[in-house]
Amino acid sequence: MANSRSTGRSPRAQTTIDFAIGAGVFLVAIAFIIAFMPAMFSPYLDGTQEETVAADRMAGQLSKGVLADPERPYLLDSACTVDFFNDSQTSPPPDCRFDQSVTDVREKLGVDDRFGLRVELREPGEAQEALCWNASAEAVVPEESGACDPDAGDTVFVTGDELTEVESVVVARRSITIDGREGTLFVRVW
C-alpha cells in the first residue's frame, strides 16, 4: 500500500492513460452532440414550401392556360405573351386570359404581395440569354443578338422584381415554344 501511494497509482487497476482515453471519448461525444443540435431542428423551421408550390402553380398556369391556349399547351401565343411582359400596355389584343388592366405581374397572376416574383423567358438550357420580341420584324430574337432594342419598342421577355441576393429562391421551369422557337419559361419566387 505504501508503494501504490508513492507512485501515485490507486489500487483500482486503472492507469492514467485509461482515464485519458475514457475522458477523451466522452468529451468528443458531448462536443459532437452539441454541434449537431441546430441541424436537428431544421425540419421544423419555416422552409420554402409555400414558394415551391406557388412557383410550380404559376409556371403551370402560365404555360398551359394564360399565355397559351389550354387546348394547345406549351405553345405560347405571341401577341398575348408580348402583352404580358410589356408593362406599358400599348395596344393589347383583347382576348388574353389574364387581367390586362393591371401592370404588376403579381396582379396579373393573382399572387399575394408577400412573394417576390420574377418571370423570364430564355433560350433552352441553363443560364442562356433572354428572348425578346422585335416589334418591327414581329419575330422572337435573343436579347443579345443586336436585333433587340427596348427603347425602340421591343419587349424583352423578363418581368417582375430584381432577383434577391439574400433569400432562397425557388425556380419552376417549363419548356415552351413561341413563334416556332423553343424556349424555357422560368418562374422565380422568393
Place this chain on the structure above:
Amino acid sequence: MRDSLPDRGQAHTLEAVAAAILLLGSLTFALQVTAVTPLSASTSNQHIENQQAATVEGVIESARESGALYEAALYWNDSAGNFHDADRRGFTTNEDVRRIPLGSALAAEFAERGVAFNVRFRYQREDGQERTVQYIYRGQPSDNAVTRKATVTLYEDDPLIAADRSPTSTTVNESSLYASNADPSSNLYNVIRVEVTVWRM
C-alpha cells in the same frame, strides 16, 4: 479513507464509453423521430421531379407540333435493320442524338443540367402483344426518374427518313421497320407510343 480521495470524478474507462454511447444513441433516436417530407431540401426533392416532368411534357408538345416525334419514329435504316445512328446494340448513346430535332431539343434542354434522358418506342404486334425498342439510351434510370408519353400514328404510305433527315422512297409498309403492320386491311400501319424518361444523374 485517504485512499479514496484520488478516486473521485470518473471511474473506469468503460463507464465513459458507455456514457458516450448512451448520449449518441439518444441523439440518433431523436433524429430518426424527426420527419423528412418529399419537399425537404435534398437531391431527391419532389419539386425537382415535378419540374422535370413538366419540362419533358413541354418538349414533347413542341416536338409533336413541329413533326419531330413523327420524324424520330421513322428514323430507321432499312438496310441495316436499326436506327440511323445506332451502335451495334441497336440504340444510340452519344452526341449523335442531336441529329434529329427531338434529340437536339432534349439535349438542349437537359444535357447541360446533368439530366439524362432515354427515349423508346412502344408498339403492338398483330397478336396484340406490346413490344419496346430503345432509341436513345443514357443509362439505367434512377429511382427518381419521370416518364412522359406521346403517340404517333403511322400510315402505310409514310416514307422512312434517311440519315440526312430527308424522306426516302421506301414506305413503311415495304420496309422492315421495328413495328409490323398492325392492321393490313386499312391504311393504318401502327400506333407508336414514344416514351421519354428523364432523371437527374
